[in-house]
Amino acid sequence: MGSIIYEVMQHKMDTTRVRFVLDKGTGVYKKAVTDHPITEATLNAYRTIAVNYLKYCRAHHTVRITDKRGRVRNRACKHVAECEPYIRAYIDYLVAQGKSPSTIHTYAAGLCHFYGLPLTLYELPKRHTADYTRGRGGKQSSARRDVQPESSPRLAALAAAVGCRRAEYAALRGDDLVTDESGHLCVRIRSGKGKKFQLQRILPQHAELVKSYFDGSHDYVFSRAEMSNKLNLHGQRAALAWEAYQYYAHRLTTEPEYREQLRRELQARIRASNQHNIEVAQAKGKRWDGAKWDEREFNGTYHLRGKNRALAQRLGRPLSYDKAALLAVSILHLSHYRNDVTVASYILAQNPTDRKDA
Secondary structure: OHHHHHHHHHOOOOOEEEEEEEEOOOOEEEEEEEEEEOOHHHHHHHHHHHHHHHHHHHHHOEEEEEOOOOOEEEEEOOOHHHHHHHHHHHHHHHHHOOOOHHHHHHHHHHHHHHHOOOHHHOOOOOOOHHHOOOOOOOOHHHHOHHHOHHHOHHHHHHHHHHOOOHHHHHHOEOOOEEEOOOOOEEEEEOOOHHHOOEEEEOOHHHHHHHHOOOOOOOOEOOOHHHHOOOOOHHHHHHHHHHHHHHHHHHHHHHOOOHHHHHHHHHHHHHHHHHHHHHHHHHHOOOOOOOOOOOHHHHOOEEEOOHHHHHHHHHHOOOOEEEHHHHHHHHHHHHOOOOHHHHHHHHHOOOOHHHOOOO
16 A cells, blocks of 8 residues: 555656647647646645555556566556556446446546546546535435534534635634625635635625624634534535525515616626736736626526426425526625526535525
């Protein structure tokens, strides 16, 4: 085991984020380098995937060698180069083990980057948001002590009111409670997913609780001990997204003038976020295209179709949603800027027994 880890750690991986583009003239996939380097955390995740892959190869595949005495024999694969031909077999093995399409895609992508291969070389099971399991309960680990709210009660309480990601909670400081461009209370995320600056709007019913966490200092809000747990923060983020949708949908239904006000607030948020992120990118000599306002995402009704519709029916959830309320959740609370992501990864991720209206 130690030799596998050592060899994987010594293996040189490309630290530039690349994508493989098909050259129509030659029919060969060529590397196209982007200006976003891969983080060390991502590289470590790829190394972990590679270690598990080499362990699989050692247990299931052999290589023909000639030993020092000139004898030809088979021995277990144990070196990085020897294992490369068996990625296809590993994917089939993962399928047979019952791994989800999303998990298999993650493992395959990590191995392909580790070996410098295009992911398109391999046929992978199709992923669908209706099949996602993250944050949706039902796993054996859900009974662990460090998964329960009691393992970090302050974090659990704030997560139910804010809906951030784990790394974002860990980085919060006492002076990160601010008001946004429309005068609403927000938690400031200095560097969220994708290094984006964002403001996490707080629903009125949670304002007093959230205020109690921020003392105006530059000290961290949470200690390392409070962050050392397995709380289902993604599940709480999904619960907050559903609560926020209900809030906006109710106001849009009962206050006719609110729809236009919400449109102005969302457009103002896009302008403000774009300006900040563009300035940060330019200071680093990089480019930031920014989000764009799309009226089609705001007007009308979002109807579920296909697997997502079947999932919603199975869970007893609505089959259609007000697009304006969805977009408010997406921009102001999730920073995804896409209604389809809000529905598939958050609204439909919420267990009926966990929902506020259950």
